[in-house]
Amino acid sequence: MLRSMYAGISGMKNFQTKLDVIGNNIANVNTAGYKKATVTFQDLMSQTTSGAQGATDTRGGINATQVGLGSKLGTISNIHTQGFQQTTNNPLDLAIEGDGMFVLEETDGATYYTRSGNFYLDDNGTIVNSDGLYLQGLAGNITIPTEAQSFSIQTNGTVNYINAAGGTEQAGQIGLAGFSNPTGLQKAGSNLYLDSPNAGLMEALVTPETDGAASIVSGSLEMSNVDLAEEFTEMITAQRGFQANTRIITTSDEILQELVNLKR
Incomplete structure (x- = not known):
């Protein structure tokens, strides 16, 4: 069989994967905290038909002759650039301005990370996300007493509330997690990430606005960083690449048909 057929098949598979990733990016164009991929x-290994030779006293050097055998998937990387902020005026909608992640925990101690800052208060007044995971402060869960008249969240993560007597008290301070390689985080669904050996967790919880840490903006949400114009351009490129590889298979099939017809 012709090597070009297998090369075309590998190209079709790869462009199909690229289209899958593009489709997921477009589907999440309005997902808070989503990071595009x-x-x-x-290229795959190449078949060497003749090796390279060095120069001699009577003849110059000769390059190797190789035929490529197709392509393979290299990486699928998440791009952690800043998304634009959408103002909601909800004090529990939080956006991170800079690098870092909100830290969420389950009751069993499982830890997750997210850039999606749409939080709520449960029936105990504890700040949770839409799945009921607890937002972590520097001293653990952050709970606002049910009798509080109002509350506010500062850019350094401090959560203040007005008590029943009209005085101001502090419920806690939101902490952020920093990663040297956020691209190494593993997506866990529901806008959540899991730590991985390659993510480079620098510190479990850092204080916002200290030592270069990000700040927190209350009343805003960080939206997806997907650029539709870019995704549509990539989609057209992937579609044409897929079509070109199918044409390679079709042309190779026609050549094989001609070889079969030689017997007649």
């Missing part, structure tokens, strides 16, 4: 390809 990009795909890269790598």
Whole structure:
């Protein structure tokens, strides 16, 4: 069989994966805290028909002759650039301005990270996300007493509330997690990430606005960083690449048909 057929098949598979990633990006264009993904390809091993030779006293050097055998998937990377902020005027909608992640925990101690800052108060007054995971402060869960008249969240993560007597008290301070390689985080669904050995967790909880840490903006949500114009351009490129690889298979099939017809 012709090597071009297998090369075309590998290209079709890779461009299909690229289209899958693009489709997921477009589907999450309005998902708070979503970070777009990009795909890269790598060439497969090449078949060497003749090796390279160095120069001699009577003849110059000769390069190797190789035929490529197709392509393979290189990486699928999440791009953690800043998304634009959408103003909601909800004090529990929080956006991170800078690098970092909100830290969420389950009651069993499982830890998750997110850039999606749409939080709520449960029946105990504890700040949770839409799945009921607890937002972590520097001293653990953050609970606002049910008798509080109002509350506010400062840019350094401090959560203040007005008590029944009209005085101001502090319910806690939101902490952020920093990663040297946020691209290494693993997506867990529901806008959540899991730590991985390659994410480079620098410190479990850091104080916002200290030592270069990000600040927190209350009343806003960080939206997706997906650029529709870019995604549509990539989609057209992937579609044409897929079509070109199908044409390679069609052309190779026509050549094989001609070889079969030689017997007649």
